[in-house]
Amino acid sequence: MLQAYRDRHFSASETAQQILYVRSPGAIKRLALSFDAVAADLYWIRAIQYYGGTRLSADPDKRYDLLHPLLDLTTSLDPQFATAYRFGAFFLSDRPPGGAGRPDLAIALLRKAMAANPERWEYPYDIGFVYYRDAQYQEAAGWFQRASKVPGAAEWLEPLAAVTLATGGNLQASRVLWQNLLTNSDQDWLRQTAERRLQQLDALDIIRQLEALTAEYGRRRGTPPPTWQALIADGALRDVPRDPAGYPYVLTPGGKVVNVDNKSPLWPLPTEQAP
Amino acid sequence: MRATLLVALHVFRDSVRDKVLYSIVAFAVLLMATSFLIGQLTAGQDAKIIKDLGLAAMSLFGLFIAVFIGIGLVSREIERRSIYAMLAKPVRRHEFIVGKYLGLVGTLLVNLTVMTAAYYAVLLYMAFTLPESAFAGRPAAMDPRLLIAIALIGAELALVTAVALFWSTFSSSALLSAALTAGLWVAGQFGSDLRNFDQVVQSPAAVALARGLYHVLPNFSAFDVKMQVVNGLPVGAGYVAVTLGYAVVYIAMLIVAAVLIFSRRDFK
Numbered sequence: 001m002l003q004a005y006r007d008r009h010f011s012a013s014e015t016a017q018q019i020l021y022v023r024s025p026g027a028i029k030r031l032a033l034s035f036d037a038v039a040a041d042l043y044w045i046r047a048i049q050y051y052g053g054t055r056l057s058a059d060p061d062k063r064y065d066l067l068h069p070l071l072d073l074t075t076s077l078d079p080q081f082a083t084a085y086r087f088g089a090f091f092l093s094d095r096p097p098g099g100a101g102r103p104d105l106a107i108a109l110l111r112k113a114m115a116a117n118p119e120r121w122e123y124p125y126d127i128g129f130v131y132y133r134d135a136q137y138q139e140a141a142g143w144f145q146r147a148s149k150v151p152g153a154a155e156w157l158e159p160l161a162a163v164t165l166a167t168g169g170n171l172q173a174s175r176v177l178w179q180n181l182l183t184n185s186d187q188d189w190l191r192q193t194a195e196r197r198l199q200q201l202d203a204l205d206i207i208r209q210l211e212a213l214t215a216e217y218g219r220r221r222g223t224p225p226p227t228w229q230a231l232i233a234d235g236a237l238r239d240v241p242r243d244p245a246g247y248p249y250v251l252t253p254g255g256k257v258v259n260v261d262n263k264s265p266l267w268p269l270p271t272e273q274a275p
Numbered sequence: 276m277r278a279t280l281l282v283a284l285h286v287f288r289d290s291v292r293d294k295v296l297y298s299i300v301a302f303a304v305l306l307m308a309t310s311f312l313i314g315q316l317t318a319g320q321d322a323k324i325i326k327d328l329g330l331a332a333m334s335l336f337g338l339f340i341a342v343f344i345g346i347g348l349v350s351r352e353i354e355r356r357s358i359y360a361m362l363a364k365p366v367r368r369h370e371f372i373v374g375k376y377l378g379l380v381g382t383l384l385v386n387l388t389v390m391t392a393a394y395y396a397v398l399l400y401m402a403f404t405l406p407e408s409a410f411a412g413r414p415a416a417m418d419p420r421l422l423i424a425i426a427l428i429g430a431e432l433a434l435v436t437a438v439a440l441f442w443s444t445f446s447s448s449a450l451l452s453a454a455l456t457a458g459l460w461v462a463g464q465f466g467s468d469l470r471n472f473d474q475v476v477q478s479p480a481a482v483a484l485a486r487g488l489y490h491v492l493p494n495f496s497a498f499d500v501k502m503q504v505v506n507g508l509p510v511g512a513g514y515v516a517v518t519l520g521y522a523v524v525y526i527a528m529l530i531v532a533a534v535l536i537f538s539r540r541d542f543k
Contacts, residue, residue, distance in 0.1 A: 034464055
């Protein structure tokens with residue numbers, strides 16, 4: 001009762017700075033004795049809660065400083081913890097506010113995964129994916145090629161390496177990568193992310209088509225369309241265009257379709273240069 | 276032989292009557308069930324975490340039982356002075372020691388069996404309720420290879436019991452016996468560090484001492500294959516056989532030592 005009263009009438013204290021008391025993987029492995037698998041699971045849960053809490057926070061400057069140390073400890077305690085490597089790499093390399101924006105740490109984590117699990121093709125593939133998202137297409141193609149050489153690797157890796165080398169950075173190449181993830185990943189969260197990315201690529205395609213319509217309107221009328229209603233009245237559209245998530249596209253006064261609505265789950269869209 | 280089995284049965288009944296045992300087993304079963312709730316926080320890792328938590332709970336609670344009941348196997352009889360009545364009967368001292376050991380190991384085996392049944396019941400529930408993607412690319416929920424880890428946990432606990440019994444035969448302080456048993460278990464987790472001591476120190480004497488300790492101390496880390504089985508990595512039959520053989524030999528040595536010490540004790 002006293003606790004409930006206190007919670008109702010007194011403001012919560014400032015969130016304590018997140019601290020990792022033990023950062024050394026060697027030390028934590030020894031402290032865990034024969035319970036390293038459970039300790040890895042606890043650090044994993046902590047990493048998930050830390051990532052989710054930071055991502056959903058109202059802080060405009062989202063920093064994920066503890067994400068890599070937590071994942072490093074998790075994977076040091078359990079070197080076969082595949083999801084920790086792959087999840088970690090994905091969100092370490094993702095740009096803020098969705099991730100830490102640290103592809104270097106993502107690659108370091110995946111190299112650690114490869115050292116512990118050389119029989120898995122997924123890790124060199126993931127390194128290629130990190131390079132791809134960082135717009136380093138030659139490196140990406142090299143890693144996809146390397147992944148394709150691992151016994152038991154997926155058959156689509158070698159063609160993917162070729163496509164990346166030939167057309168890296170192109171939205172179609174991105175679509176191939178994300179479609180492969182959607183079809184072949186065994187992780188729900190990764191499939192959901194791939195689905196969202198594909199919807200974002202669809203949105204980018206639609207934005208191009210809409211900008212062609214607004215440009216055509218501008219050429220005929222001498223002024224860009226002020227609103228979607230102008231295009232509807234002109235017969236170019238039947239209704240206000242909506243993104244794959246159902247939110248209306250934003251039309252600026254200059255007739256440029258800037259983006260999806262910032263309330264849309266697809267916001268922000270990736271750029272052509274860094275899909 | 277008959278006297279040994281009677282002592283073992285007496286120890287088993289005593290342990291089963293001990294309320295502490297029920298609460299430990301109940302807690303372990305509850306932990307395994309609630310681990311399913313913890314699994315909701317884990318971004319699709321429910322199956323792995325429940326398996327890890329269940330095996331760890333079996334190991335930890337078995338350890339508590341082995342240590343806290345093991346240290347009192349002989350010393351409690353001496354404290355209560357019931358040892359005089361026991362030795363007045365046609366029970367030889369070695370039958371007494373071996374009977375005590377078998378009784379507690381029997382108790383541990385029964386507890387481990389109950390925990391294993393509860394563990395697989397939780398895993399069966401998971402197999403029906405979690406989506407197929409939770410197990411894609413990973414071992415099945417009801418993976419029979421988990422029994423390998425459980426068997427080695429049982430062997431580890433049998434060895435811890437032998438250690439606790441050994442201390443109990445001559446140490447009059449239960450706290451000291453518990454500390455020595457737990458200390459030996461902790462030291463036994465650092466086998467690889469002792470073996471590779473030459474990589475961190477230059478002194479040949481220190482390296483030789485560490486190597487000597489590595490060979491003398493019970494190597495409890497060898498029984499830990501929990502991570503391998505949960506991740507679906509193979510654990511060879513040869514490795515299991517050698518490790519079980521190691522446990523049998525070490526237990527035999529500790530029991531013989533306990534019998535020798537107990538035989539020479541004068542209870543007058």
